[in-house]
Amino acid sequence: MKTIIEPFRIKMVEPLRLTTRAEREAILRSAYFNPFLIPAEAVLIDLLTDSGTAAMSSEQWAGMLRGDESYAGARSWYRFEAVMKEITGMPHVLPTHQGRASERILFELLGGPGKIVPSNSHFDTTRANIEHSGAEAVDLLCEEGKKPRLRRPFKGNMDVARLEELIQKVGPERIPVVMMTVTNNTGGGQPVSLANLRAVRQVCDRYGIPLFLDACRFAENAYFIKLREEGQQHRSVRDIVRDMFALADGATISAKKDGLVNIGGVLLMRDDQLAQRANNLLILTEGFITYGGLAGRDLEAMAQGFQEVLDEDYLQYRIRSVEYLGEGLLHAGVRIVEPPGGHAIYIDAADFCEHLTPDEFPGQALVCALYRHAGIRGVEIGSVMFGRQDPATGRMIHPPMQLVRLAIPRRVYTQSHIDYVIEAVAEVYADRSSIRGLRLIDAPPLLRHFTARFEEI
Structure with a gap:
């Protein structure tokens, strides 16, 4: 069918004001x-x-009514943690009030003067948090991504050769983390391929540098992989998502995008020591580690939204x-x-x-x-x-x-x-x-x- 059918029906309306x-x-x-x-x-x-402008589903609103507002160890936290671990495979899950809070914590711990953080393309708050720490944000977008009218399937990819050149030039000790934005917002919302993620992972492994995802739109990126990348058409989006996160040491996520909620964020990590330091900073600036500046009802909406988006x-x-x-x-x-x-x-x-x-x-x-x-x-x-x-x-x-x-x-x-x-x-x-x-x-x-x-x- 040529007609685009929304896979939902409208249950509530909000009037729009017509201006002259x-x-x-x-x-x-x-x-x-x-x-x-x-x-x-x-x-x-x-x-x-x-960001934060989605319409939530009836199941998300129902979850908000079930929200447990206990300060520590609320059942809403345990549901959210279980969903995120199941989807991403990451052992450490920290809730934050939005994505830039996750970025602030990460770069307060890993950034600093003299450091360089390469990416396919940093978006605005990521770049600002890196530079606020005193570090330098460097974009290494592939050449195809710089040509607006060129049609290629993965114009959000990183230029892997330039990444290795940068590491060799400045030294791996000055690069605390490599970031990959999926999809690449600054580069036109263009996706990143699994092959490119694997190639970046291999470079990071050679030099002992962690790889983190800016994974605000991870589900949309995974669907593009399913549509466009050779050998992926038969696979489920959920399985592709697991492959994407399996290649990373951590991720920052604004749940206000693919989490289908109006507020919320996540910081994911594999390293136990980094997670402990992040926990301490989270408590100092966001709230206890089982709510991270959010109400229990927000955690419920996020848990449901991250499942619906797949x-x-x-x-x-x-x-x-x-x-x-x-x-x-x-x-x-x-x-x-x-x-x-x-x-x-x-x-x-x-x-x-x-x-x-x-x-x-x-x-x-x-x-x-x-x-x-x-x-x-x-x-x-x-x-x-x-x-x-x-x-x-x-x-x-x-x-x-x-x-x-x-x-x-x-x-x-x-x-x-x-x-x-x-x-x-x-x-x-x-x-x-x-x-x-x-x-x-x-x-x-x-x-x-x-x-x-x-x-x-």
């Missing part, structure tokens, strides 16, 4: 042209992020619905990162706004244009998020791609919502020469995209 263009213009200006500063109730279709009917719908958005935009002439990723479509903002230079923030300008025209909120992934100033020249160093991410919340929007997005983007594209560039007027030194302020040029 004049209202959106005023809201956009009061938010200083930053979508993060726009009130959510003034957004019609919210594609800012897929349902292959759900994953088929999820990946196909994102692909549907990508196909619609391509048909309208809009260039995107191809092939479509697992959780979002990434518009090539440099091509869309070819009349704007990187210094005029074409991605941020496009995000503003989409909100102004149709009430759609996306997010820039380009010079606002990842640009940095050259300390020697003072000039901006721009990332290789200027993108706008349209991240689709899980189990929230229907096909008619996505059709509206396609229509709106096509209309903005038809009038793209009218999009004005932006000037940065205020920003913090780290994670500036969250709170930066702009004005139109």
Whole structure:
């Protein structure tokens, strides 16, 4: 069948507010042209992020009512721990309030001045936590991943040769951990192959370096492996997931993605000593090791969500619905990162706004244009998020791609919502020469995209 069928039915609805263009213009200006500063109730279709924005299932809500709120050793903790051990095979499971809390703990223990942490591509909070520790975050994305219109099955892979060159150049003692982001968010939501994970594992083994996964979207990555990697089609997603985690020494996970919940995170480890140190830090900053800053009801929702996300009917719908958005935009002439990723479509903002230079923030300008025209909120992934100033020249160093991410919340929007997005983007594209560039007027030194302020040029 050509029609995409959601493998669920709607049991509760939330009204959306329809705004006028004049209202959106005023809201956009009061938010200083930053979508993060726009009130959510003034957004019609919210594609800012897929993090913490999922609709939970009836079983998840039922689990929340069963939540045990005991401070230590709650039955909700034991259920959550058992589910995570069964899915990942990791012996040490620490709950945290979200993924960046897991990252903070990990890099407070492993980071520090002089250290280097390579990855296929670090996303924003991972990079910020690494740099906050004093370490340096290095991206080693494969060459295919740097070409938006090149269609390859695993454009999220790490360049293994460059990883080995880096280790030999700086010495393995300066690299406390190698990170692999699955799927590769910064690189367009592109998956990583099992073969690439195995190759990175072999390099890490040769030099005695631990390998950790940034596994926020591990189930989506596993489904891509099933679809695209030779010899994997006959296998279950659950088995592929076990293979992925078996190659790692640990993982950070934001449960707000493939955990299908609105809050929660996980830190997974194999090393007993590292786990003990992480336990101590967790108690200091998050809470006791059996709740990690979460309520028992949150642990119940996470335990159920991590099982539901492995349902292959759900994953088929999820990946196909994102692909549907990508196909619609391509048909309208809009260039995107191809092939479509697992959780979002990434518009090539440099091509869309070819009349704007990187210094005029074409991605941020496009995000503003989409909100102004149709009430759609996306997010820039380009010079606002990842640009940095050259300390020697003072000039901006721009990332290789200027993108706008349209991240689709899980189990929230229907096909008619996505059709509206396609229509709106096509209309903005038809009038793209009218999009004005932006000037940065205020920003913090780290994670500036969250709170930066702009004005139109």
